[in-house]
Amino acid sequence: MSDNCYEYVEKNLSAIRENIAETAEKYGRNTDSVRLMAVTKTVPPDIVNYAVSLGIDLLGENKVQEFLSKQPVYNKAADVHFIGHLQTNKVKYIIENVSLIQSVDSLKLAHEINRLAIAHNKIMDILCEVNIGGEVSKSGVPPENLISLIEQISLLQGVRVKGLMTIPPPSNSDVFLGKMEELFNKVKSANIENVSMDELSMGMSGDYQQAIIHGSTIVRIGTGLFGKRIYN
Ligand SMILES: *Cc1c(COP(=O)(O)O)cnc(C)c1O
Numbered sequence: 001m002s003d004n005c006y007e008y009v010e011k012n013l014s015a016i017r018e019n020i021a022e023t024a025e026k027y028g029r030n031t032d033s034v035r036l037m038a039v040t041k042t043v044p045p046d047i048v049n050y051a052v053s054l055g056i057d058l059l060g061e062n063k064v065q066e067f068l069s070k071q072p073v074y075n076k077a078a079d080v081h082f083i084g085h086l087q088t089n090k091v092k093y094i095i096e097n098v099s100l101i102q103s104v105d106s107l108k109l110a111h112e113i114n115r116l117a118i119a120h121n122k123i124m125d126i127l128c129e130v131n132i133g134g135e136v137s138k139s140g141v142p143p144e145n146l147i148s149l150i151e152q153i154s155l156l157q158g159v160r161v162k163g164l165m166t167i168p169p170p171s172n173s174d175v176f177l178g179k180m181e182e183l184f185n186k187v188k189s190a191n192i193e194n195v196s197m198d199e200l201s202m203g204m205s206g207d208y209q210q211a212i213i214h215g216s217t218i219v220r221i222g223t224g225l226f227g228k229r230i231y232n
Helices: 003-026 045-053 064-073 088-094 107-119 143-153 170-190 208-213
Strands: 035-039 058-061 079-082 100-104 124-130 159-166 199-201 218-221
Touching: 003 035, 003 045, 003 208, 045 064, 064 079, 064 088, 088 107, 100 107, 100 159, 107 124, 107 143, 107 159, 124 143, 143 159, 143 170, 159 170, 170 199, 170 208, 199 218, 208 218
Parallel strands: 035 058, 035 218, 058 079, 079 100, 100 124, 124 159, 159 199
Antiparallel strands: none
C-alpha cells in the first residue's frame, strides 16, 4: 500500500471524529458516549492496524472466513465485535476471538452461542439485531417479536444481552433511526432481568450523525474511513 493510503485513512478519521464530537455536542450528548467502530470488510490488515495505531479501539467483522484469515495479524489493542450474518454452525470459529456478537436475531443462534460460551467458561455479550425497516432482504428480528426473543435469551446463562443493533433502510434512514430509538427505550423500560440496554449500535458512513441524534452508542463506519470497497 502506498503512503497515500495511510494519509487518506488518517484524514478521514480526523474528519469523522470531528463530526462525532460536533454532533454530540450540538445534541447535548457526551462525545465519549459514542464509540467509533471501524468496519474492516475487504480492508487489508495492515491498513486496519494503521487505524488501530491512530486510536481505533473497536473493529467490526462481517465474515467469519475473512476474519479468521486476518485476525492473526491484527493489532490486539482493539476489541472485535462480530456484526455480520452469523450461521449457527460457524459460531464455534469466533466464540473465543470476539468480545461481542452484534447480530443475534434468533433463539437458535443464541442457544448455540450459549452452549459454546459455557463450554469455554465464558459469558458472551450480544446485541439483538432488529430488522427495523421490515425489509425482506435483511436479517434481524422483526420489531414486534423483539421483546419475546430477548425474554427467552435472558434465561440463558452463557449470554448477556447488552443492547440492540440495526441497519435501517438507506432510503429512509432517519425515520427508522427514530423508530429504533423508541424501540430501544421501550425495551429499556421493560426492565428484563439479566438484560441491560447499554448499547444501541446504529449509524454507518451515510447516516452516523443522524444516528447519534437518535441515541446511537456505537457507529459502524467502513467506506467513510477506508474508502470504497472493491469487492462486496
Ligand atoms: C459494511 C457494514 C457497515 C459499514 O458500512 P459503510 O457504509 O461502509 O460505512 C456497518 N455495519 C454493517 C453490519 C456492515 O455490514
